[in-house]
Amino acid sequence: MTESRGEATQASATGREVNDTMSEARKIRLLVAKPGLDGHDRGAKVIARAFRDAGFEVIYTGLRQTPEMIVSAAVQEDVDAIGLSCLSGAHMYLFPRIVELLRERGVDDVIVFAGGTIPDEDISALKKAGIAEIFTPGTSTSVAIDFVRTHVRPRP
Template sequence: MKKIRVLIAKPGLDGHDRGAKVVARALRDAGMEVIYTGIQKTPEDIVEAAIQEDVDAVGLSILSGAHMTLFPRVTKLLRKRGMGDVLVVGGGIIPPKDALELKKAGVAEVFGPGTPLNTIVDFIEKNVGKKPDVAG
């Protein structure tokens, strides 16, 4: 079976990459191919990388609080570039109310602090390749 390809990306300015790196490594250990962008990527950089790397899923990590501006921009740009079927998930310091809104904007799931790594692995394995429930 083809390996799931995941882009782990850090939009926004914050340099808190602990979570992104731990998740990247867990997905790799779970047999996925993982590409990590490094910090401070714009939504445009991230979508470009997703296209170049032909990924099945994009994991966005942000701890600066700019998620409400930057996550929806990634999902919108992906749709615009014909990559609307890419599974987008997010994590970081994201209050529950914001998480609900992000889901409406096409982020399939938001993983807050304390989420077990297996939960993230399972979610990606189960949902990759499925059309997102929410249309843009």
């Protein structure tokens, strides 16, 4: 997770480009959320920073969020994607619950991805439950960024 600034410096080669980046019509909005009770948000902060440096608008809501709080924030902020980070081991309950709540509210155009200490054997079950992708420790942030860029649903 080291190459977060690469794109940033490219985009700011001249003042004019800076301006264009700022006023670009369609910004991708991402909610970075930490469900569950663990108090480790370094991973979430690294992800938030990396996506910001890639030009995303990142909404960060802090620690210890319930699935209900996360979904409520995602709806009010009209995000395109939700990135979940969980190190507590409760991901098998929390992640699917978030997808379920989104569906209950009729939200079908938000992709949900996740990272953290997720054992390999849980990954396929989580994907079946509607988590689009799981990024395990050691994944470069640029992989996650490319994934979100490729998979966000088009909107006006």
